[in-house]
Amino acid sequence: MRIAAIDFGGTSVKIGVFDGLRLVAVEEAPIESGRVDLDSVARSVDSLLTGVQPDAVGVAVPGIVDETGNRLLAAHGKYADLHGVDLPAWSVGRFGAPAVVENDARAALIGEIADGSARGARDAALIILGTGIGTAAVVDGRIVRGSHGHGGILGGHVTVDVSGPRCMCGNIGCAEALASTWALTADALAQRIALGPGLSDRLASHGSIGIRDLVETGDEPESASLLDRYIAAWAAAIVTHCHAFDPEVVVVTGGVMRSAETILPSLRESVHENLWSSSYRPPFVVPDDPATSVLRGVATLAIDLDGSKTSEGKS
Structure with missing residues (x-):
């Protein structure tokens, strides 16, 4: 079965072809x-397919998917061109193939359960640490969606500081507003945070900074303090997710995990320390190939569009 998978990510579009x-x-x-041009995306899919028509298409989007699983309803500040577009209808019209549409964090978790770091897990949680913070959960083998498509995916928008800044989502003190790549650059440019000379030089040279920059300038007190604050915010979000869904394993992924050897031990320790006293302390796993988690997830869903294979995580 030939599957075309499309991942509309935070900074790029990934396209994969699966056998x-x-x-x-x-x-x-x-x-x-x-912004995205669907015609350009379709041409890239055609190029990768090398003249072969796909049997099905999987599409991942960074936001809320409608109850019918056809459209992106909301993604703050991203992909306005996709809002309300019937993506399965587009797929049928453009490729002659049915399509499934899913939130990117859910797709990443489905991919890791189907063929990755959480293979076979019946209860699992995922957090993506990168441009923003994405989350997802599987409970008793079924992906959590909720009655309006919001279930499990807004863990980056739990309040971790009631006196914190207003997030772009409208909430106060979200983990994402305090500890994401976009927040780091925004706070640095607005001079809301103190930067050491090394980090200041990187900001001046590139116009933005990321978590890797904090790690690599960790000998500066300012960078070390910022990284500690970020780890605390991520840990608070994961603790909330664990309390809500009681997972057997936590998948930690995203661009931040390029520095996993520095960040993961402290993150795990903080989560385990702050969980409810009787709570299970789940192991943390990092995908071997995090760049393709989402693609593998929507490919898994596309293979079974009617949702009959619960082992693949689709409800």
Whole structure:
């Protein structure tokens, strides 16, 4: 079965072609200001398919998917061009193939359960630490969606500081507003945080800074303090997710995990220390190939569009 998978990510669009669940080709293209040209995406899919029509298409989007699983309803500040577009209808019209649409964090968790770091887990939680903070959960083998598509995916928008800044989502003191790549650059440019000379130089040179920059300038007190604050915010979000869904394993992924050897031990320790006293302390796992988790997840869903295979995580 030939599957085309499309991942509309925070800073790029990834496209993969699968033979069953085996990834045979992949391509990535940056996006400008969160805008996307579906015709250009379709041409890239055609190029990777090399003249073969897909049997099905999987599409991942960074926001709320409607109850019918057809459209992106909301993604703050991203992909306005996709809001309300019937993506399965687009797929049928463009590729002659049915399509499934899913939130990217849910897709990443489905991919890791189907063929990755959480293989076979019946109860699992995931957090993506990167441009923003994404989350997802599987309970008793079923992906959590809720009655309006919001279930499990807003763990980055739990309040971790009631006196914190207003997030772009409208809430106060969200983990994402305090400890994400976009927040780091925004706070640095607005001079709301103190930067050491090394981090200041990186900001001046590139116009933005990321978590890797904090790690690499960790000998500066300012960077070390910021990284400690970020780890505390991430841990608070994970603790809330664990209290809500009681997972047997926590998948930690995203661009931040390029520095896993520095961050993961402290993050795990903080979560385990702050969980409810009788709570299970779940192991933390990092995907071997986090860049393809989402693609593998929507490919898994696309193989079974009617949702009959509960082992693949689709409800």
